[in-house]
Amino acid sequence: MSHYGTDLAFVHDRGFASFSERAAPFLIELLRARGLAGGHVVELGCGGGQLAAALLAAGFEVTAVDHSPAFVALTRRHAPRARVVRASAFGFEPPACDAVLAIGEVLGYTGPGGTSASARRRLFARCARALSDGGLLAFDFATPALARTAGRRHFAEGPGWACLVETRATGRRLERRIVTFRERARGWRREETTHHLELLDPAELTAQLRAAGFAVRRLPGYGSQPMLPGRAALLAVRRRRLKSTSARSKSRP
DSSP states (O other), rough: OOSOHHHHHHHHHHHHHHHHHHHHHHHHHHHHTTTTTOOOEEESSOTTSSSHHHHHTOOOOOEEEOOOHHHHHHHHOOOOSSSSEEOOOOTOOOSEEEEEEEOOGGGGGGGOOOOOOHHHHHHHHHHHHHHEEEEEEEEEEEOOOGGGTTTEEEEEEEEEEEEEEEEEETEEEEEEEEEEEEEEEEEEEEEEOOOOOEEEHHHHHHHHHTTTTEEEEEEEEEETTOTTTTEEEEEEEEEEOOOHHHHHHHHOO
């Protein structure tokens, strides 16, 4: 089941896309600094396609992935030159690429039953196989510290929409109840959904990434876009693969 229906995707696109937009310049410069200008970037959880559009404008090839049909449609509108795939982040097999990005707590989204550590390890292994040597995996996520904010209500509004969010936490699981109102020709339409997030420990993720073949460091933010309270970001660099013994012996004079 998709986490974002038509109206919630519309609200997110109109009112909450600025995080990806502010992160884009830093991520593009990060890729260029690694010598990956013009490379192939896979974006997991592409949302409305704002980051995909910025990557395309900077000269990158983009494969954009999202499980929401509404977000897929928005990405095709905002980033028409991207290859857009409807799939979940945990079910997608990335093609050969130079970077994988998952911006906006993508890897923490789960069903009511949770996402196992083994599912994350499999995802990291798929990314490691797909990435070129020195390729990047960058993502952010909600940490257990976010549970301290549970119980609060947040309200936002814009032209033709309004949104109410309330949260509650149980252990390392966070539940967000989201109610949206969208103005239509015959009045306002109400839509309600509940998102389940696993609160992820940075040290555990770092260990999983290193086991998959990455060198890892924590990011304080994406350039001018700092991490929000209770969130963290990791940058993982694919370590160079060792050539097999037979391959090395064949290369000797």
